Amino acid sequence: MTMHQTVQLDGIFVALAVVMFILFAIAVLIIIDHKARIPGELRRDFFSISGLRRNHPVWAWMVSVFLWIVIGVLLASSVYSMVGGRKKEPEAPTLLAKLDVERQKERARHFHNVPAVDPLKQGKRPVCSTCHSDYPHAKKPMIRTLLNMHTQFLGCMTCHADDRKVPEQTVNLRWLNYSGIEVKGKPFGTDVDAATGSLFETDDYYSKVVPYTTLNGREALLEITEDAPEAQEFIKLRSQLSDQDLGSIKKAFHSQVNPIGRFCTRCHTEEKQSYVPYRALGFSERRIQALTNLNIVGIVQKYREFYIPSIFLDETNKARQGVLFGTDAKAPAPSAEDIKRDPRSWWRNTFDAPPAPPAQGATP
Numbered sequence: 001m002t003m004h005q006t007v008q009l010d011g012i013f014v015a016l017a018v019v020m021f022i023l024f025a026i027a028v029l030i031i032i033d034h035k036a037r038i039p040g041e042l043r044r045d046f047f048s049i050s051g052l053r054r055n056h057p058v059w060a061w062m063v064s065v066f067l068w069i070v071i072g073v074l075l076a077s078s079v080y081s082m083v084g085g086r087k088k089e090p091e092a093p094t095l096l097a098k099l100d101v102e103r104q105k106e107r108a109r110h111f112h113n114v115p116a117v118d119p120l121k122q123g124k125r126p127v128c129s130t131c132h133s134d135y136p137h138a139k140k141p142m143i144r145t146l147l148n149m150h151t152q153f154l155g156c157m158t159c160h161a162d163d164r165k166v167p168e169q170t171v172n173l174r175w176l177n178y179s180g181i182e183v184k185g186k187p188f189g190t191d192v193d194a195a196t197g198s199l200f201e202t203d204d205y206y207s208k209v210v211p212y213t214t215l216n217g218r219e220a221l222l223e224i225t226e227d228a229p230e231a232q233e234f235i236k237l238r239s240q241l242s243d244q245d246l247g248s249i250k251k252a253f254h255s256q257v258n259p260i261g262r263f264c265t266r267c268h269t270e271e272k273q274s275y276v277p278y279r280a281l282g283f284s285e286r287r288i289q290a291l292t293n294l295n296i297v298g299i300v301q302k303y304r305e306f307y308i309p310s311i312f313l314d315e316t317n318k319a320r321q322g323v324l325f326g327t328d329a330k331a332p333a334p335s336a337e338d339i340k341r342d343p344r345s346w347w348r349n350t351f352d353a354p355p356a357p358p359a360q361g362a363t364p
Contacts, residue, residue: 018074025067123179123206127224127231127253128156130238146264153189155210157222159261166222166256172212173276178225179206191284209281224253268292 121134128136136156137147150159158173175187185202193200210223224231234249241249266275271292278288 018070022067022070025063025070028063123181124226125179126156127226127228127234130235131250132156147261152205153187153208155208155223157211157224157257158209160257160259161211161213161222162256162258164258166211166213168275170213170215171222172214172219173209173281174212175207175281176210176221176223177204177207178223178227180227181206183207186282190282190287192286192290194286209276222256 125134134151135144135148136151137144155176161171177183177187183202183204183206185204187207188202188205189199191200192198210221212219212221214220226232226235230253234253238246262275268274268291271278271288274292278291283291
């Protein structure tokens with residue numbers, strides 16, 4: 001016998017017991033009422049059907065009241081069950097709990113400082129995060145930290161717009177706050193606090209650099225935000241779509257997407273060669289120097305060998321490497337004065353060429 005059948009049998013026994021109790025209570029009231037109507041001397045024998053009673057005893061009224069309460073509760077319960085009853089809250093799936101733990105571990109592996117409130121999860125987001133999550137770069141452990149830390153500042157299409165379908169000369173990068181959260185300050189990361197040396201505090205942690213393209217005299221946003229009609233329709237109907245329909249919609253969303261995004265060297269290089277127009281976007285002079293000097297360029301050059309996929313190593317694709325990775329131009333080496341002004345830049349000397357060996361016969 002299954003557990004479900006056992007539960008059903010128990011319910012039948014309970015129902016029969018309640019019915020028997022109600023019938024017994026009704027029989028008691030009938031006997032009391034019957035004895036009250038038969039003339040004769042007063043008798044206290046409960047089971048005697050004769051004898052005078054001028055009124056029902058107190059305990060008879062108590063039984064009656066209790067009986068009506070039971071009948072009322074059972075009636076209300078039956079009606080409530082027939083109209084749907086109380087819906088039991090489903091237990092949270094254990095798979096989601098495990099997934100949340102893995103997300104926390106992933107964030108801990110990627111970042112040294114985990115904020116109490118993550119700006120990436122505040123307000124409206126791009127439709128890309130529906131499938132790719134807030135930290136989409138996970139395939140290459142050596143560089144995923146560098147790539148994922150940019151999702152707070154850059155839109156997805158800023159790096160992943162396919163230059164073969166959206167020529168770079170038609171792209172214009174601008175700040176955009178599509179979170180729906182009202183801000184008053186300038187975007188975070190555009191300036192440095194001279195007193196502390198840290199990034200200038202502001203209330204705008206939500207604006208991102210996103211690409212607009214101009215074709216046939218009309219400007220269009222390449223980033224698909226949550227407010228876009230096609231994004232709202234997709235989110236609403238996603239659970240109702242078949243795998244084939246989902247594939248077709250994703251293919252349409254990815255029509256201008258290059259899976260291999262532009263690497264850090266396209267932006268963190270000499271200002272005149274950078275893909276990002278820092279000055280036009282409102283970055284301060286000190287911030288521009290920090291983003292284009294050897295501090296950043298040296299790091300990304302070291303990581304570059306882990307990023308370049310083998311598909312770009314053949315002769316037919318070498319011409320496109322400049323679009324994705326930029327040139328190999330080296331940033332100017334720091335001067336002694338620069339190092340003195342910024343003690344954290346001492347490590348940059350390790351990129352200098354080793355000193356030439358002394359000439360033969362020279363005195364050490």
